[in-house]
Amino acid sequence: MSGAVANIAKKIVPLFDRVLVQRIAAETKSKGGILIPEKAQSKGLEGTVVAVGPGARNDAGTHLPMAVTVGDKVLLPEFGGAKMEIDGTEFHLFRETDIIAKLHE
Incomplete structure (x- = not known):
């Protein structure tokens, strides 16, 4: 987590079973190096938990x-969650039950 995101996590404490997530940016290039137009880019369906x-x-x-x-x-999920922008950074607030899965590396 970058320093700016860590500072935001200290400022915001979600209530109850809510989770603050920063989505991972959508891919702008294919594996073959072809640039993907913005309209064809899919939403990033992965994210990092910033605060719980x-x-x-x-x-x-x-x-x-x-x-x-x-x-x-x-x-x-592709849809849902509350989108918010804090200090120029975009975050999404989800209920824990809306999160589909945890990813292990």
Whole structure:
């Protein structure tokens, strides 16, 4: 995580089961080196978790643990989430249940 993103993560603490994610930029070149036009580029469906909330609450009022942590690489849905721009950087806020999977390298 870059220094600017780390500072933003300190400023924003999502509530409940929400997760702040920075999407990985879409590919602008094919593997063969051909430039892909902007309209043909697909949304980046991968992202890095920047900040997480404490977790949803159960009926007893205790927090349920989150399945993702800061720094995790995740697979995101194509649509959904709240888009926001903070200090010139684009982020997306998702509920933990909207995140499709964690990616292991």
